[in-house]
Amino acid sequence: MxxxxxxxxxxxxxxxxxxxxxxxxxxxxxxxxxxxxxxxxxxxxxxxxxxxxxxxxxxxxxxxFDYVWIQFYNDPPCQYSGNVANLFSFWNAWTWIHADKIFLGLPASPEAAGSGYIPPDVLISQVLPIIKHYSPNYGGVMLWSKYYDNGYSSSIKPHVIALNQALTASQ
Structure with a gap:
């Protein structure tokens, strides 16, 4: 036995x-x-x-699980490292949670974390549009940390708000 x-x-x-x-x-x-x-x-x-x-x-x-904040930095398998494919693979793997809202956790600057920083233009042009089409429970972006935020949040905020409004309107 x-x-x-x-x-x-x-x-x-x-x-x-x-x-x-x-x-x-x-x-x-x-x-x-x-x-x-x-x-x-x-x-x-x-x-x-x-x-x-x-x-x-x-x-x-x-x-x-009402809200889940997933850290997509300092974790090589799922973080952004010049290519968004791994990030999306792991983002999709987290959608099984069926939380009301899932937040994309990112460093607010390259100095905020050891790895995983996504430049604002890449987040706006490559990441958010794909999340919009495949993630109805997307809740927003969580940044680490306010101390390191030297304009990142203000540069992405209009796009994050627009995405949230678009997803709310489609539900």
Whole structure:
């Protein structure tokens, strides 16, 4: 007889623990007392990519995903590196979440992150138009960080707003 490891069982347990101890559930051992957090940040940089999707699906079972901000920088498989193909491949892979809105997380300047910076003209001309056609749950762009934003947000803002308006009008 052989035992088969199923990541689903421990991930459900972790999801229930997070829900009951930090989010909207109930537990006698809530580390923050009555405080209820409004989200969880999976900052997976440099760690294993195993089972995070399973944990996310288990958390989705508690109805957690209104908004999801996905970091498309400092993560070589899915970030922009002169070609948008990898970025779109991984963007599409995240659409299984079925969150109300998914945000494209980007560095606000080349200095803001180790990698993954998308020049504003590339974002406006190559990335946003494709997202418009394939992502009805696109919510906007999240930038890291305000400290490094020396005009990036103001240069993309009209295009992000126009895309959001176009998607809202088509729904």
């Amino acid at each position: 052989s035992l088969v490891f199923s990541p689903l069982i421990p991930c459900r347990g972790v999801a229930e623990y997070l829900w009951n101890n930090f989010l909207g559930g109930q537990s006698y051992s809530r580390p923050l007392g009555d405080a209820v957090l409004d989200g969880i940040d999976f900052d997976i940089e440099g760690g294993t990519t195993l089972y995070w999707d399973v944990l996310a699906k288990a958390l989705k079972g508690t109805g957690l």
